[in-house]
Amino acid sequence: xxxxxxxxxxxxxxxxxxxxxxxxxxxxxxxxxxxxxxxxxxxxxxxxxxxxxxxxxxxxxxxxxxxxxxxxxxxxxxxxxxxxxxxxxxxxxxxxxxxxxxxxxxxxxxxxxxxxxxxxxxxxxxxxxxxxxxxxxxxxx
Numbered sequence: 716x717x718x719x720x721x722x723x724x725x726x727x728x729x730x731x732x733x734x735x736x737x738x739x740x741x742x743x744x745x746x747x748x749x750x751x752x753x754x755x756x757x758x759x760x761x762x763x764x765x766x767x768x769x770x771x772x773x774x775x776x777x778x779x780x781x782x783x784x785x786x787x788x789x790x791x792x793x794x795x796x797x798x799x800x801x802x803x804x805x806x807x808x809x810x811x812x813x814x815x816x817x818x819x820x821x822x823x824x825x826x827x828x829x830x831x832x833x834x835x836x837x838x839x840x841x842x843x844x845x846x847x848x849x850x851x852x853x854x855x856x
Contacts, residue, residue, distance in 0.1 A: 748756065
């Protein structure tokens with residue numbers, strides 16, 4: 716019991732000297748300690764180091780958990796935005812196809828050529844090809 720308190724006192728003194736003075740003084744103090752005292756001092760130092768390591772690891776895990784949560788929310792938001800944009804794109808594609816079919820059949824109240832040029836930049840080429848196909852069909856008949 717007396718040795719235990721002496722060891723604790725020596726470890727406390729060594730720790731105080733380590734924080735207050737140069738490293739050489741602490742090393743000198745450790746050289747003056749017995750083998751058991753050095754062992755106890757080393758164990759205490761290892762405990763402090765392990766405790767600090769556990770604290771750092773806990774903080775890192777908490778930070779990573781916050782990052783995962785933030786990125787999960789962001790990913791869900793982006794997935795919803797992607798779905799909305801895909802639906803909008805599908806709607807525009809369907810409208811364009813319907814408009815193109817109306818232009819081809821002449822079922823529009825507007826000037827078909829002007830309307831088609833707004834949505835189909837190569838409409839004139841398509842129209843010329845269609846006229847050529849119609850002429851070829853008429854010639855074959």
